Amino acid sequence: MNQTLGALARFANPAELIEAAQKIRDAGYKKFDCHSPFPIHGMDDAMGLKRSPLGFIVGAATLTGATVGMSLQYWVAAVDYPLVISGKPFFSWQAFIIVTFALFVLFGAFGAVFGMLHLNRLPRLHHPVFYSDKFAKVTDDAFYVSIEAEDELFDEQKIQNFLSSIGGSDIELVAGE
């Protein structure tokens, strides 16, 4: 049994998409998104999005990496098998900074990529917007708004009028299982 999962509307250009985002936000919708072939400057504010928390994820990842790096070298060189090399102390931390830094960056990069994928709930190969054939143009040159049916204000009858009143075209209801 097919049910309505959301609504799509197309807008002509980035400026109209931003205006639409402001109006949808002001109308009180929460579960909507603005799709574009490239990121649009000013869209976060227009949609009323909070800052991305990715920085905290990356920060935690880098600190983990640095801790792992320094403790690995400490354990290897000073605890598990201490060897005197060139008369240097077992725990020659100055020489260990390089590898510590490398792992700081390595863990941070993994944190940035997998943190981003987690926040975006990707990979997700199946999504209601893909039911629309026209929507595929969004990765080329189209600008779309999508409003999910799960939104509290979503009403199948009213949504189409609302989207056309804010300047949307090619309005369609997306239905699927």
Added chain:
Amino acid sequence: MSILNKHPQRDSAATEAIGGQELLVTGGHSFSTLTDKVSGIVETKTPPKWYLLFVMAVSGMMVLLGSIGWLVWEGTGVWGLNNPVGWGWAIVNFVFWVGIGHAGTLISAILFLLRQQWRTAINRFAEAMTIFAVISALVFPGIHIGRVWLAYYMFPVPNQMLVWPNFRSPLLWDIFAVGTYFTVSTLFWYVGLIPDLATLRDRATKVRKKVLGFFALGWRGGNRQWQHYEKAYLMLAGLATPLVLSVHSVVATDFATSMVPGWHTTIFPPYFVAGAVFSGFGMVMTLAIIARKIYGLEDIITINHLEKMNKIILVTGSMVGYAYMTEFFIAWYSGNDFEVFAFVNRAFGPYAWAYWIMFLCNVITPQIFWFKKLRRSIPVMFVASIFVNIGMWFERFVITVTSLSRDYLPSSWDYYSPSIWDILTFVGSFGLFFTFFLLFLRFLPMVALSEVKGVLPEADPHHYHHHKGGAK
């Protein structure tokens, strides 16, 4: 304005909108013509020329594998190494290839942080070049140890001797620095590819759509995704910037921490980094000139882009030249006889021929780019970029071999010449590099589409307000 006036109205409007600045993309492209142009390259039938080049590249790769096979079978005696010169072409080639990679990261990370929007036209394939150059580089530390089946000694893995690698050694730092560099470059490149893979996915059908869809991870281009995506890109750029500066610095410490005259000097890390960027831009230039010609990308990689790259070549080449002279000054100023000898020997000893090839290619060649006419001449810059590649290979040869062949004791001096296997291994590494690069050109978008669209004047919401006479 010297823009191509195919669509005079569009162009003049666009120019006005960004305050008379030069256009990054010429030829009056819209979002969808850019998509068609770049996606078309990988969607149309494979051109016969590509097969020809691919066969050549794969043959080169076979030469590399054959040479490695013989090395493993027979031992490092097949190379030209001798008693004082225990570091030969393997190290020279390693440093050469790692250095080339640096331009890609500079373009993708440092120019991103500096908000240099022209980078968008070249960053994708410069990053690809980085990854493949680092792969070519990593072959050499893997094989130069002679007994390749013991390569795992380089990593901190528990082994039968219960002993661990020596973390006080720059050679081990190298493993971590270059390994991290490869991983981070690949992640950065893949993140950049996601929206473009989605573009290709949405144009494809059947199996191709499924494969591309898998790698595009379900990208929908929603701003809720772009928000985290852009943050991740910024974070990666911020992490990659100190990383790229540290990688060649660490490579430099392989030399600088040893007590060999000509190596034991504090200028090495910054001097190596400048040289790496210089050589990398040489390679980007060579590849960009060929690729834009073959694939007709003159509107996206414009002459202005090439001119900007030539300016970077001029700056970094001059830094390298300055470092050469500083080395001589410090050798004299140190009052150390061995250090003075090492440098006089470099310029006037048995390897003087290599030194002066290096000097001409690296110091003199880039100076032609003081002249605007030469900076904007494609034949001139193509030849110059080849010279830069040659010169930077010779720099590593001069540093490695001249210092070792004549150190403290004249009784232990010897002259080093490569064997045929050294030469075949090096030639073969180009085969490996170009095999990967050609596969990349064939199957992935070589221009970062979503980023190039983002720098078109039409991508800026203010562009439209302007045309409505400021009305909102």
